[in-house]
């Protein structure tokens with residue numbers, strides 16, 4: 045992979061107005077968008093802004109072909125032979141809701157999840173438990189040891205209808221053995237849904253081979269535009285799902301009293317769709333495929349190793365998840381003794397131009413169960429380079445130096461006293477936000493800071 049060329053494809057990474065470009069380490073939340081994706085969307089709006097599958101004019105013909113081509117592209121990318129299993133949606137959350145709310149549940153049916161699921165793969169089951177008598181079985185995941193298949197087996201006894209687990213964790217970047225999980229679940233007659241949000245952008249997935257029934261991904265974590273998601277289902281499993289929304293495009297025919305639904309996937313795509321987004325997401329897959337996911341993962345492994353090795357002898361840095369960076373290539377999540385995660389994130393941005401995420405990462409249940417205030421999460425993607433990894437390390441080291449590890453010390457002193465040392469950091473503080481940063485405590489989000497709940501809504 046030619047990293048310089050890749051970086052040049054992402055306009056937001058360019059330096060501007062004398063400021064260096066950002067060190068963007070929040071791709072697990074959403075990835076950046078390269079020029080070919082922007083171009084695909086602009087082309088749609090400037091050359092053929094029509095609706096697919098309705099009108100017969102030339103715009104409509106072109107967008108229909110592009111939209112269905114995108115379906116085929118997603119099917120190929122994710123290892124589905126039949127594109128009819130690919131449903132375009134707003135995001136992965138909608139994909140999980142479609143399955144959760146669309147399966148024909150009976151009171152007493154069980155759904156198996158882990159204790160580290162994103163809220164998007166938790167709340168939907170909680171509602172089903174309250175309203176439809178579905179029982180939630182929670183498999184506790186070990187902190188460092190490999191996934192315990194026997195533990196899963198214990199939870200598969202009884203009437204398990206669905207196993208719904210993440211593929212790669214958005215908390216720490218570790219990956220579950222989804223093939224073995226799927227085999228065991230199928231042996232017990234359960235369907236399998238995998239939340240692939242943090243896996244599909246980074247590693248090749250072959251869904252037909254893995255036997256996974258439902259797989260949810262978001263386009264905006266794999267170089268696509270926001271508001272694009274896909275449910276990549278096995279067509280026979282998809283046939284068991286009731287649509288969430290009904291209306292235009294979902295029906296073959298209607299009378300005033302009845303309707304006949306179209307076959308999947310069309311019955312699930314109600315109303316006018318996000319054509320520009322889907323066409324952009326298609327271009328994103330082309331971009332990723334041209335680079336190759338193996339190269340993407342290798343790059344992340346190497347950056348994560350740089351950061352892990354540089355900080356491993358620092359006793360105040362606690363890395364979440366498996367100790368070896370190879371086992372969590374896309375994510376370096378950490379806590380710093382004596383420093384609130386939100387304060388750390390603000391410091392890294394203000395002082396070093398390093399953009400990370402802090403808080404509970406939509407896995408409130410994990411932190412609540414452990415009484416922890418959250419973490420800082422740096423996540424890598426194909427446009428990150430060695431300098432990015434080094435900037436993160438420099439930022440963390442400087443923060444640790446500024447904030448002594450005293451249980452009673454506040455962290456805002458670190459934000460306000462003195463100036464950041466690095467040249468890059470000095471350039472950053474020259475602006476107006478930098479002036480505020482030097483003269484006053486950094487803006488605090490609700491709940492941030494020691495003693496606050498630090499929960500926020502994240």
Ligand SMILES: Cc1ncc(COP(=O)(O)O)c(C=O)c1O
Nearest residue numbers: 135136137162164214239241262
């Ligand atoms: C593991 C995981 N699942 C689900 C989601 C929700 O994805 P979306 O925003 O596409 O609904 C995310 C987003 O961060 C995630 O990381």
